[in-house]
Amino acid sequence: MFSQYFGNYLLNRGLIRPDQLTDALEYQRSMRLKLGVIAVNAGYMTPAQVEEIHNMQKKVDKRFGELAIEKGYITEQQLEEMLATQRQGHLMLGQALVDRGHLTIEQLQEALDNYRKEYGMSSREFNVVRKDDSLEIEQIFRDYGEALLGKLYSDYVTLLIKNLIRFVDDNPTVEINQLKSDITAQWFASQEIYGKINMLTAIACDRDVFVKFAAKFAQEDITEPDELAQASVGEFLNLHNGIFLVNMSNNGVELEMNPQQVETNRTLANPGKAYVITCHMTWGRFDVILV
Amino acid sequence: MSKSRPTILICDDSLLVRKKMKDCLNEFGDFTIIEASTGQSSIELFRQYEPDLVFLDIVMPDKNGIDALKEMMEIKKDVKVIMLSSSGTKSHLKAAMEAGAHDFIQKPWEKSQIEHILRNIF
Numbered sequence: 453m454f455s456q457y458f459g460n461y462l463l464n465r466g467l468i469r470p471d472q473l474t475d476a477l478e479y480q481r482s483m484r485l486k487l488g489v490i491a492v493n494a495g496y497m498t499p500a501q502v503e504e505i506h507n508m509q510k511k512v513d514k515r516f517g518e519l520a521i522e523k524g525y526i527t528e529q530q531l532e533e534m535l536a537t538q539r540q541g542h543l544m545l546g547q548a549l550v551d552r553g554h555l556t557i558e559q560l561q562e563a564l565d566n567y568r569k570e571y572g573m574s575s576r577e578f579n580v581v582r583k584d585d586s587l588e589i590e591q592i593f594r595d596y597g598e599a600l601l602g603k604l605y606s607d608y609v610t611l612l613i614k615n616l617i618r619f620v621d622d623n624p625t626v627e628i629n630q631l632k633s634d635i636t637a638q639w640f641a642s643q644e645i646y647g648k649i650n651m652l653t654a655i656a657c658d659r660d661v662f663v664k665f666a667a668k669f670a671q672e673d674i675t676e677p678d679e680l681a682q683a684s685v686g687e688f689l690n691l692h693n694g695i696f697l698v699n700m701s702n703n704g705v706e707l708e709m710n711p712q713q714v715e716t717n718r719t720l721a722n723p724g725k726a727y728v729i730t731c732h733m734t735w736g737r738f739d740v741i742l743v
Numbered sequence: 744m745s746k747s748r749p750t751i752l753i754c755d756d757s758l759l760v761r762k763k764m765k766d767c768l769n770e771f772g773d774f775t776i777i778e779a780s781t782g783q784s785s786i787e788l789f790r791q792y793e794p795d796l797v798f799l800d801i802v803m804p805d806k807n808g809i810d811a812l813k814e815m816m817e818i819k820k821d822v823k824v825i826m827l828s829s830s831g832t833k834s835h836l837k838a839a840m841e842a843g844a845h846d847f848i849q850k851p852w853e854k855s856q857i858e859h860i861l862r863n864i865f
Contacts, residue, residue: 511849670759683758690757690802691850694829701832709830711756711804
């Protein structure tokens with residue numbers, strides 16, 4: 453998650469462009485060893501077991517290692533070994549930005565120092581975060597994400613990033629902003645969540661991105677914003693919101709949702725407290741709106 | 744799969760989900776497949792075709808899947824209905840099982856889950 457938040461910080465400060473960040477994240481991802489590969493190489497798991505865990509991750513919001521232990525495929529000690537192997541080969545976002553020529557080392561150092569000061573992190577916390585140490589990082593970022601967005605929206609956005617990686621197989625860069633004016637979108641897929649908490653969630657984008665999003669998620673040859681394309685983008689939102697509802701249910705908050713809707717040329721009047729999560733993918737940009 | 748050409752009703756408002764389920768079912772056998780995109784139309788098609796198996800979404804326009812399930816159970820008590828939802832919350836699971844669902848699958852499903860269900864039923 454650090455990559456996404458630090459990337460967002462660099463974008464907001466105008467230090468890099470979205471395409472440069474996307475490029476660095478892709479480079480970072482291509483260099484990262486997956487835990488499944490490490491597990492098979494170490495002889496701890498079979499490829500079929502790895503595939504099974506990957507499929508489970510599409511339904512439950514849990515880490516690879518956590519599920520593999522629950523299934524009895526690996527021990528906690530073996531997971532520690534695997535994570536250590538992964539960390540050794542892990543390329544930090546800052547290094548990826550420098551390697552790809554988007555920042556100089558001096559610019560990176562200055563940005564990291566400013567980031568640490570602005571978010572008031574201790575040196576220890578910052579070192580954990582900077583190393584992308586996933587076990588500790590989630591708690592630290594839960595605190596900073598919550599300070600920025602509030603707990604509910606922070607949980608929602610964290611899950612959104614994970615689900616874009618899981619279901620659309622891309623490394624999104626997100627910019628988070630408060631909605632300050634009306635928003636008009638050529639294509640607008642939305643779904644209402646209701647119960648103890650009421651939220652309108654929506655994906656807003658232009659035609660081209662809508663079609664690409666649909667094709668990526670459905671893994672179908674979609675070239676027009678036809679009924680299948682609309683069903684695909686709507687279903688991504690439905691799937692993501694469904695997992696969010698399961699997480700909330702596990703925390704004792706039961707919520708319901710209405711069927712998803714897809715509209716064209718929709719204008720959403722500024723409803724007051726709302727956020728726009730702009731997601732930069734390798735194939736285009738779309739907004740997720742949370743009201 | 745002993746029975747010849749069983750009828751399966753897929754009820755989901757998403758064309759994509761219906762297509763993926765149809766593709767999956769066709770891999771595992773020869774079925775007559777009927778599709779419904781709303782809760783109300785799923786009841787009408789259920790009465791008309793008396794399917795052997797139903798895959799039923801929960802969040803649908805005009806009538807939710809739990810209510811549709813209850814009506815189907817009243818029409819035909821021994822029908823096998825598999826609930827299919829992206830939202831496997833505790834309250835949904837409880838409501839579905841209490842209403843008589845045969846099983847509950849959280850989306851996205853794995854082909855092996857569908858194959859297992861088909862083998863058990865047919």
